[in-house]
Ligand code: NOJ
């Protein structure tokens with residue numbers, strides 16, 4: 001008889017009402033308790049290092065015709081301990097340990113038409129995941145979910161980093177406030193630049209929600225494996241410090257249409273007394289299904305440049321006629337080229353040359369296909385067909401040209417929110433890509449969704465994003481989605497889903513009030529908890545008055561733009577600025593050329609949400625390391641012990657830091673590059689300017705690279 005079985009028997013003997021089932025994480029730090037109250041309603045609570053984190057909180061799901069909430073009894077309890085490892089295809093570390101204790105509570109309704117529901121809890125040393133499961137059963141087949149009634153009752157009015165509970169966009173700056181001060185209306189009204197804003201609950205927030213208790217415990221609430229279900233938002237019951245799940249509805253107000261057997265996404269609570277451990281948690285990835293893709297050698301890290309920033313700063317246009325005419329449809333044959341079109345054959349060749357010269361994998365080209373005169377704001381069904389280029393963009397010629405230079409063209413599919421149209425074109429569009437040498441696509445969902453009344457974060461759209469991940473996978477295409485629902489670790493299951501935007505990217509600095517200097521210190525604790533982000537870093541020409549944009553600029557120093565390649569994990573990154581701006585700073589550009597995007601190991605060295613982050617990462621199958629450190633609007637000294645390096649080996653570090661007089665607002669482009677000999681005993685101290693950062697590469701010393709390089713003291 002094995003241990004697992006002994007535990008199962010023990011629990012069945014305890015399964016009467018009112019009994020508390022207690023599950024302890026493998027290392028004992030996290031304890032979860034499950035009970036049924038007198039009404040037969042399930043409750044759970046969570047503690048961390050003997051401190052209560054989630055008070056006794058109710059569980060349950062409401063259906064159009066009732067639901068599974070009260071009147072339940074425990075049919076059986078089952079527990080087991082899992083300790084295994086797995087290797088992500090692309091990732092922050094080579095090997096991930098999945099170590100948890102599981103409790104499966106089988107519940108059955110009392111009464112004449114009893115329904116069955118299981119709640120599965122997994123208790124890790126850094127938190128808890130749980131989901132509702134509805135097995136195939138006689139009395140429950142098709143059902144409609146009208147709300148999920150999961151509570152997360154907190155122990156106090158914690159500090160939170162939040163964005164409002166918007167059904168259609170997550171492209172907000174974060175507000176830091178106590179939970180009771182959350183006011184979605186105030187925030188959403190200020191950000192009118194987001195055209196698709198729909199906020200119904202002013203006391204609601206989106207997840208991942210990052211919080212910190214007065215005692216210094218960090219709590220992150222999100223979800224894992226969002227499949228066939230809407231995104232979960234959290235309504236705050238301010239009188240009780242209670243967070244209550246609210247699912248994003250469809251146009252009828254319903255939340256999900258389901259059929260048994262079905263399991264909801266996992267609700268995740270990551271807990272630590274160290275902010276660094278929140279960032280290194282693999283709980284969400286562990287709760288996702290293993291890769292569905294067997295042959296994975298076509299999934300590669302992708303560093304790209306592209307015809308992109310020039311449209312955002314307005315020096316060229318997506319559309320051929322240069323009208324950006326949002327009001328009148330003009331037939332393509334009647335359009336006159338404006339001379340400002342970005343995606344021309346000539347311009348694309350220039351970018352291919354640049355990519356080839358500097359070792360980039362790809363060139364993204366936006367605005368290559370007809371429809372951009374008419375794409376935005378009209379809620380129109382058939383804007384793009386995804387296969388018809390503008391007359392000045394020669395797909396065949398460019399494919400041959402790029403192939404000869406060993407550079408990949410990266411496809412762009414802006415759906416303008418018309419998803420029914422995209423679904424009609426998808427197969428043909430992917431076929432077109434494969435025939436023309438493209439193996440990665442950036443998709444986009446700007447605007448209101450068609451089918452009209454659906455939301456970006458509802459069940460229908462969640463199914464769409466997952467369908468795109470699966471269909472691109474079967475075509476061996478990597479995908480990077482812009483404006484999708486925020487990720488939930490599904491890149492484990494579809495490793496070809498290499499990145500998402502799903503938050504406020506660097507582009508906002510080009511045409512809005514921008515992203516405050518603290519923005520990039522919050523994103524890893526919120527949006528990136530669910531997966532990699534295509535943030536589009538690497539802007540060197542920080543002030544945009546050079547392009548006639550007096551009010552717009554990037555709210556960081558140049559050195560911080562470099563650090564983002566390390567602090568903002570993604571296997572797909574863009575060097576977003578114009579080639580000429582890189583050519584003006586070849587020494588700083590070297591960092592972007594060198595930096596890796598796939599790692600054997602990652603060490604979160606210092607972190608505090610909203611303040612600073614310092615991360616060191618070891619390159620996959622290499623002895624090289626890269627370091628990135630960023631700060632908010634405050635100056636600080638990053639202290640980086642190099643004890644992660646192999647002992648007894650000398651290395652050369654190249655530091656790309658803020659100039660002594662640098663400042664994100666007053667003097668953002670001042671930077672300095674220094675080289676030193678270092679080893680595992682070195683403790684690096686680097687001053688980060690206001691809104692600044694530093695980046696560093698560390699390579700084993702060779703006779704050549706240490707010539708004239710002094711020791712770091
Ligand atoms: C918004 C995306 O985030 C951006 O990257 C893209 O250039 C525009 N939409 C146009 O598709």
Ligand code: CA
Pocket residue numbers: 171482483501505
């Ligand atoms: Ca966007």
